Amino acid sequence: MQVSVETTSNIERRMTIGVPAQEIDQAVQKRLQETARTVRLNGFRPGKVPLSVVKRRFGAGVRQEVVSEVMRDSYVKALEEKDVSPAGWPRFEPKVMEEGKDLEFVAIFEVLPEIELADLSKVEVEKPKAEVGEKDVDQMIDTLRRQQADMKSVKRKSKKKDVVTIDFKGYVDGEAFDGGSAEGHKLTLGSGQMIPGFEEGIIGGKAGEELEIEVTFPEDYQNEELAGKPAKFEITIHTVEEPILPELNQEFFEKFGVDAEDEEGFRADVKKNMERELRQAVSNKVKNDVVEGLVEGNDFEIPQALIDQEIDRLRQDAVQRFGGQMQMDPQQLPAELFTDQAKRRVKTGLLFQELIRQNDIKADADKVDEKIQEIASTYESPEEVIAHYNSNPQQKAQIESVVLEEAVVDHVLSQAKVKEKKMKYEEAVAAGQPQQG
Structure with missing residues (x-):
């Protein structure tokens, strides 16, 4: 097998691959023999169809199948030989496919970009500084009462x-x-x-x-x-x-899953939940600013293959959000609806991967445990939730991914320009609303 690689852009490669005709012919002959043993044709007993008849009837189709498989397998071997990592599946362009001649084709694909990270000290982050006051708790309880009024x-x-x-x-x-x-x-x-x-x-x-x-x-x-x-x-x-408005009694407390004996206990639980929400909002706002700073401050080509994959994921998410109300093939949704969001997500992912690689950032095991315990604390039986995560590698991996992202954000914050801004509780929570992408 002969292989050559041409760089046509920062992220596009053209790999020309040649496969000897003998290899193709042997594979075609073997497939035809297998077909002869199983094919059923009028006038012949099973397994007794002459090879010449099988070749005449099925030769062109068999050769096409074999060539497709050889192109795919040869491409994979060529990637290993040249130590190239593609960003997605290639586009094949046959050059020579005639029977009796060496097969020659071109695989056109993208590779991940080489990223030179910009100075992290230029990233600007506005960090909300807020606390949950008694008036905030009063307002939240009033809102809860009005929901049940x-x-x-x-x-x-x-x-x-x-x-x-x-x-x-x-x-x-x-x-x-x-x-x-x-x-x-x-x-x-x-x-x-x-x-x-x-x-x-x-x-x-x-x-x-x-x-x-x-x-x-x-x-x-x-x-x-x-x-x-x-x-x-x-x-x-x-x-x-x-x-x-309903009375503040145990019947009311139970509607919100709170096991409290009196209003004081209910207020304490409400305040605890509000403080958790505030911490999450501040974390979201900081992460949004970090992502914005990284995306705006780093310019590089993004592989279209990765963008297309992300568009497909966003299409699937959109259909799932509508549930049974939207019976349609996700591919029917126009790609343009998701292109900008997909680009941003892919670029953010590539930047985070590069930060992880350059700085050897890892998900701290203790922080993973803390995150699981924090999630579990919102359930009636925390021990069962903790046991579930610890016994389910896939679920735990999702938590590790979140902790790893937080570690990347912390690394950027250690060098970025961070400015605290005093806010009311409601303002801070609003500032931390998740952004698209």
Whole structure:
């Protein structure tokens, strides 16, 4: 077998492989003999079909199968011989395939890029500094109570935290716009669900009233055609409902899986969960900034094969998120929907791999155990959860991967520009929302 490799770009290679005709002919002959022993043809007893007949009937197809297999196997051997690691499966281009001649073909594939990491001290990270105060706990408990509240219709004027059922229709420049109308919409006044001024314009209205309010879309509104524009909404209030909050008792506590005897014990548990959420949010925000700094600060070619693989994973995830509501082949989803996210994910993965390789970063076993214990603490039987992870190598490997990522982030933070920013609890949690990719 003859092999030569040509570098056509930083990450693309063209590998030309030649295989002697004798090797192909022997493989074809062997396959035809196997076919002759098993094929059934009219006029011949099983296993007694002459080889010449088998060759005439099946020779072309058998040769095509054999050539495909030889190309694949030869490519794998050539990679080992030349010590080349591809980033994905190749594209084969046959050059000589005639019977009786040496087979010659080209395998075109990508390799992982050589990454020269940029100076980590240029990475800028904003780390939220916040704590869970008693007012934050009060607000969280109020939210939990409202989730379990009974609703009572009222005839009075509506006020903050009431739930109204409304119809509305919006106009910009005198024209109704897409997404600007709804019927039977339930809205908690003061929740900030709608654009500024909308909920405030309803406060004070009663059931049965028709209102007309004027508001302005925010400059950073997601629909650029509406951003910054004044709008008018016609609103009909159908009902105004007041939430009747449940008592803080054991029955209420149990609805949230909390085994507490009194309000003090419940508050302590709520605060503990909020502190866990805050730590996770800070960790997410820091990681997002690290990833952003690495991605923006390092420029290199990304193998298309890896991008395509990631797009396929994102397609699968999208279909699974819809569950039974979306009966479709993931491949029907346009690749363009996922391309940017896939590129970012692949680039982040390659950068993390390079940091791990250059700095010999490993997942600390003690931290893996701590992470498992932290996860287990949120379940009723922590010991069973810990035993599950320790007896399931695949599950434990996922935790090790998370700890390894955290170790990479810590390494970058040790050299990056980290600036703490004081925030309220809610701001810190919002800042730590996971970003796409």
